[in-house]
Amino acid sequence: MRFTLRPKQLSGLFLRLAAAILLSGCGADDPITPARYAGPDALYEQIDKSVKEASELAYYVDIDHSRLAAEHDVVMPPAHVLLASAPALEKALMALDPRLGLELPLRALAFETPDGESRVAFNDWEFIQQRYGLSDATRIGAAYTSAMAAMLAGVPKASLHQFPSNQTSQDSIVTLDSVHDFATTIKRARAAISGQGDTVWFGEIDLPGTTAAHLMLFGGPAPGGKAMATAPSLGLDAFCQKLLVWSDPQGVTQLSFNNLLALARRQDVPINIPLRIIDYRVRSTFEDVAAAD
Numbered sequence: 001m002r003f004t005l006r007p008k009q010l011s012g013l014f015l016r017l018a019a020a021i022l023l024s025g026c027g028a029d030d031p032i033t034p035a036r037y038a039g040p041d042a043l044y045e046q047i048d049k050s051v052k053e054a055s056e057l058a059y060y061v062d063i064d065h066s067r068l069a070a071e072h073d074v075v076m077p078p079a080h081v082l083l084a085s086a087p088a089l090e091k092a093l094m095a096l097d098p099r100l101g102l103e104l105p106l107r108a109l110a111f112e113t114p115d116g117e118s119r120v121a122f123n124d125w126e127f128i129q130q131r132y133g134l135s136d137a138t139r140i141g142a143a144y145t146s147a148m149a150a151m152l153a154g155v156p157k158a159s160l161h162q163f164p165s166n167q168t169s170q171d172s173i174v175t176l177d178s179v180h181d182f183a184t185t186i187k188r189a190r191a192a193i194s195g196q197g198d199t200v201w202f203g204e205i206d207l208p209g210t211t212a213a214h215l216m217l218f219g220g221p222a223p224g225g226k227a228m229a230t231a232p233s234l235g236l237d238a239f240c241q242k243l244l245v246w247s248d249p250q251g252v253t254q255l256s257f258n259n260l261l262a263l264a265r266r267q268d269v270p271i272n273i274p275l276r277i278i279d280y281r282v283r284s285t286f287e288d289v290a291a292a293d
Contacts, residue, residue, distance in 0.1 A: 029075035032066060039118030040078040044110035046154045047082050047120065054150040057084045060105045061202050061217070065235045068200070069225025076225045079111040079232035086147045087208070092140045094209030097132050098246040099173055099256050101207045101215050108151050109236040119161035121236045122148055127166040131173070161233070164268045172262035174283065178245075178253040178290040182212050185253045186245050188289045193218050193243070196285070202240050213246040227278055231269035238263045238275075241282060255286050
């Protein structure tokens, strides 16, 4: 007897195999010592202090990638990201392009570089402008730059990390048409993410703007930690993971999310097998969310 697997069955089989690989043992790596955490922790504390002192910013959530991964027996270098909201700026950004919800809340990452240095990574306006093809947005660009300066106030300039390039490929954002309405798509996405079994929720946000937009923040500390083991700077953009559900001008519901491999190429960091598996898993999951049953 011969069995033929349909594409959806193949996708499900791959996801189960991927989950098994990601949840398998992480080897004999030694735990991160307090001495290695000290430098990134000091930089994170300065970012936290600056956000709390800035009138235009409000603390949203922080994700200590390394320590979360350690709780799941995965070792990765120090990487601690703080997310902060800037209500006036967010409204202006969303009016430019709803997909800019993927850049929200604002973020700064304190992490350890491969050579053991403590640094802070962030995205400047040049990167945002290039990624979304923005033009004639000088005023909003100035507001974004000002908000990031407030977030990074007190961080030594020598500790600010610049990625090799502010350019990224056109496929760095994946957008899918959903056959479902806005509310149903959110419900399906929430169920699909929660059903992964290794997911931690970091928040959900109704974003301001002229169109409905809902942002979900989530991640898996164990698989994410393995993906960041050789590239902790991915804790700025690729992790936590984000799903943006929004309505286009024609009323069609869209799902937008990051191409994790494109983000890694922009940072010029290793693309390991765990990162490839997560990227495939995310795409497959949200393709199913957007499609008819």
